[in-house]
Amino acid sequence: MEILSGKWKFHILGTLMEGGKIRFMDLLREVDGIAAKMLSKELQDMEMNHLISRTVLNTKPITVEYEVTEYGRTLEPIIDEIAKWGEAYRNAMFKKQHDQTSEI
Amino acid sequence: MEILSGKWKFHILGTLMEGGKIRFMDLLREVDGIAAKMLSKELQDMEMNHLISRTVLNTKPITVEYEVTEYGRTLEPIIDEIAKWGEAYRNAMFKKQHDQTSEI
DNA sequence: ATCATTAGTTTCCAATAGGAAAGTAGTTTC
DNA sequence: GAAACTACTTTCCTATTGGAAACTAATGAT
Numbered sequence: 001m002e003i004l005s006g007k008w009k010f011h012i013l014g015t016l017m018e019g020g021k022i023r024f025m026d027l028l029r030e031v032d033g034i035a036a037k038m039l040s041k042e043l044q045d046m047e048m049n050h051l052i053s054r055t056v057l058n059t060k061p062i063t064v065e066y067e068v069t070e071y072g073r074t075l076e077p078i079i080d081e082i083a084k085w086g087e088a089y090r091n092a093m094f095k096k097q098h099d100q101t102s103e104i
Numbered sequence: 105m106e107i108l109s110g111k112w113k114f115h116i117l118g119t120l121m122e123g124g125k126i127r128f129m130d131l132l133r134e135v136d137g138i139a140a141k142m143l144s145k146e147l148q149d150m151e152m153n154h155l156i157s158r159t160v161l162n163t164k165p166i167t168v169e170y171e172v173t174e175y176g177r178t179l180e181p182i183i184d185e186i187a188k189w190g191e192a193y194r195n196a197m198f199k200k201q202h203d204q205t206s207e208i
Numbered sequence: 209a210t211c212a213t214t215a216g217t218t219t220c221c222a223a224t225a226g227g228a229a230a231g232t233a234g235t236t237t238c
Numbered sequence: 239g240a241a242a243c244t245a246c247t248t249t250c251c252t253a254t255t256g257g258a259a260a261c262t263a264a265t266g267a268t
Contacts, residue, residue, distance in 0.1 A: 128216075141216085144217075
């Protein structure tokens with residue numbers, strides 16, 4: 001699943017799946033810790049893969065709404081399965097202080 | 105799922121799940137395109153996360169067998185769900201020539 | 209002695225990922 | 239006219255990822 005690669009796509013997609021249509025700035029606030037550049041890049045990425053749709057609204061300051069597409073919804077079983085796993089095995093935390101992505 | 109991050113973990117885990125116990129050199133041959141360094145690193149990573157086990161056998165030239173642990177097996181629903189998705193939506197390839205993560 | 213096979217490790221390097229901060233541009237409010 | 243809000247983009251920089259190739263070390267075969 002290279003289409004879900006990167007640090008943020010799962011979180012963004014999860015947020016959009018439970019929240020429906022969400023504007024850029026609201027995503028920036030809801031996805032904790034993400035920078036504008038990353039959010040923009042990840043959204044473009046997922047839009048290119050047709051997982052989400054982008055709609056520009058002609059409001060006072062323009063706003064842009066993002067939404068999971070029908071195609072993106074087909075990923076829900078996977079996202080759900082992962083969420084389920086997370087809940088079930090979160091307690092079995094086998095990570096240690098010198099975590100695997102770094103050196104000894 | 106940072107524990108399944110990287111280019112190879114899914115492939116290695118999938119191979120081990122269907123193949124049972126597999127030796128290093130056999131994995132190197134079965135996981136197409138992987139370099140020894142990467143295989144070694146990813147196996148260590150997954151061993152640290154208790155997804156697989158490593159067993160040294162005292163054969164003529166020593167051999168090392170890798171196997172999915174009981175804990176690693178708990179990821180099977182996720183792997184299966186992803187495989188299912190891949191089969192169902194492989195045809196809907198929305199990736200274009202100037203693709204963001206790979207080449208053509 | 210040299211080669212092959214086992215399971216790695218080491219080195220060197222290029223490409224990608226990711227973050228902080230500032231900038232752009234249009235509109236509206238004070 | 240300055241500040242604020244929208245949605246980004248740009249720049250600069252560091253860290254991580256990943257690959258190719260060579261190397262180590264033990265053992266066995268030719």
